[in-house]
Amino acid sequence: MTNPLQPRPKQDGRHTPNLWPVWLVAPGALLLVGATAFGLYHGAELLLASETTGKKPVGVQDVIKTTVTVLTLIGAVLAALYAYRKQLLDEGTSRRADSTQLTERYTKAAEQLGHEQAAVRLAGVYAMARLADDWPEQRQVCVDVLCAYLRMPYETDTTAPAFRHGEREVRLTIIRTIRNHLQDPTTGTTWCGLDLDFTGATFDGGDFSGSTFSGGRVDFGGSAFSGGEVSFSGSTYSGGRVDFGGSTYSGSEVDFGGSTYSGGEVSFSGSTFSGGRVSFSGSTFSGGEVSFSGSTFSGGEIYFNHSTFSGGEVLFIGSTFSGGEVSFGASTYSGGYVSFGASTYSSGEVSFGGSTFSGGETSFIGSTFSGGEISFGRSTYSGGEISFGRSIFSGGELSFGRSIFYGGEISFDGSTYSGGTVSFEHLRIQAAAAIQWGPFPAIPVNHP
Incomplete structure (x- = not known):
């Protein structure tokens, strides 16, 4: 049961000021005004009497005049408060009208997104974004509504019964609209x-280029x-x-090239790269954590060429390289932590050639090299630490040919070599x- 002496609770969405009930405020106001007038009258009488000590006594008319003047000032203040209260009520009415209009717009846009005709769905996309x-x-x-649309079942086969004409354009428009709103955080x-939820969505195109993912x-x-x-990109x-x-x-051809990873957490863990082309070329990894741990590279082409690893953590722990081409060529490793530990290389081609460490x-550490080709050829090692400790070399081809070791540390300590080819040809x-x-077999210093 509500307490009648408490202010009326503010109702969410109504935008009304938190006011006391009128039946309680009106008698209280009358009592307050009466008490104030009585006090002012006697106060004015005492004040005027003290100022005219030894002179002609103060008349009742002067006391009343002073009291009325003060009451008039108080009345003016109360009138201003009433006007302010009325303004709050008017603003509340206006906001309720705005809220009703926005709710109606939401309902209409949602209905348009569910329409059979693609043109109407497109109108719904723009209406919801606005x-x-x-x-x-x-x-x-x-x-959330726009993201949910992308998560809905999507048939890309034009011959399938569930295929909807114009659906691809609707989805590309949603992606483009989201991209446009992720360009400038200010x-x-x-x-x-x-929060953007695309869980389980199917993408057969779309442009998120230049987006800023800074929170959520x-x-x-x-x-x-x-x-x-x-x-x-x-x-x-x-x-x-x-x-x-x-x-x-x-x-697909998926392009992450030229991106900057400077904070937060980006995860590709457990992903499968089995075809198409995925590029991270020219990216900068300077902070945060980027993880490909547990991923499978079994086909297609994946490029990290000309990337810069200067901070943060980039993890490929427990990944499987069983096909396709994965290239880190001409990349720079100047800081941070990059781990391919416990990964398996059984076929395909992985290249770090021309990189700078x-x-x-x-x-x-703990990786297994049982097949495929892995190249560190023509790379430069001037600092940092590279470890192949406790790895197993049982097949395939691993090459450090024509690389230059100016400084830093490289370790094969605790590794096992039982097959395959590991080449240090023309190492300086x-x-x-x-x-x-x-x-x-150790290679002695051969370059002053």
Whole structure:
């Protein structure tokens, strides 16, 4: 049971001021005014009497005049308060009207998104995006609706009964609209920092290029990139969590090139790269954590060429390289921690050729090399630490040919060599380099 002496609780969405009941305020106001008038009358009488000591006594008329003047001032203040109260009520009415209008717009846009005709669905996309810009309090809800549309079952086969004409254009428009709102985190209508849920969505195209992921949770977990071109090029990952874990790349051309990873957490863990082309070339890994741990590289082409690893953690722990081509060529390792530990290389081609290792730590500890071709040829080692400790070399081909060891540390300590080819042909070594050869014959310093 509510207490009648308490103010009326503010109702969410009504935008009404928190006012006391009128039946309680009116008698209280009358009593307050009466008491005030009585007090003012006697106070004015005492004040005027004290100022005219020894003079002509103060008349009742003067006392009344002074009291009325003070009451008039009080009345003016009360009138101003009443006007302010009325303004609050008017603003509440206006806001309720705005809220009703925004709710109606939301309902109409949602209905358009469910329409059979693609043109109407496109109108619904633009209507929902505009509503998100106009309604900051419910912006996340509007964005959730657009993301949910992309998560719905999507048939890409034009001959299938469930195929819908114009559906691809609707989906590409949603992606483009989201991308446009992720360009500048400082604008009043930015969607940066909001949660974006694309879990299990199918992408056969789309442009997220130049997006800024600076907060919130962005989830592409379990998504399928099965055709077309999808671009994340030039994106910035500086906070929050972006999850591509468990995604499948089987036929698309997916471009993450030129992106910057400076904070937060980006996960590709458990993903499958079995076809198509995925590029991280020219990216900068300077902070945060980027994980490909537990992923499978069994086909297609994956490029990290000309990338810079200067901070943070980049993890490929427990990954499987069983086919296709994975290239880290001409990359720079100057800081941070890059780990390929406990990975398996059984076929395919993995290349680190032409890379520069000048700092940080790169780990292949506990990996198994049983097939395929892995190349570190023509690389430069001037600092940092690279470890192949406790690895198993039982097949395939591993080459460090024509590399230069100016400094740093490289270790094969605790590794086992039972087959395959490990080549150190034309290796140039300075005295500053510290090499633990493990099962391989030591090569003396040969370059002053």
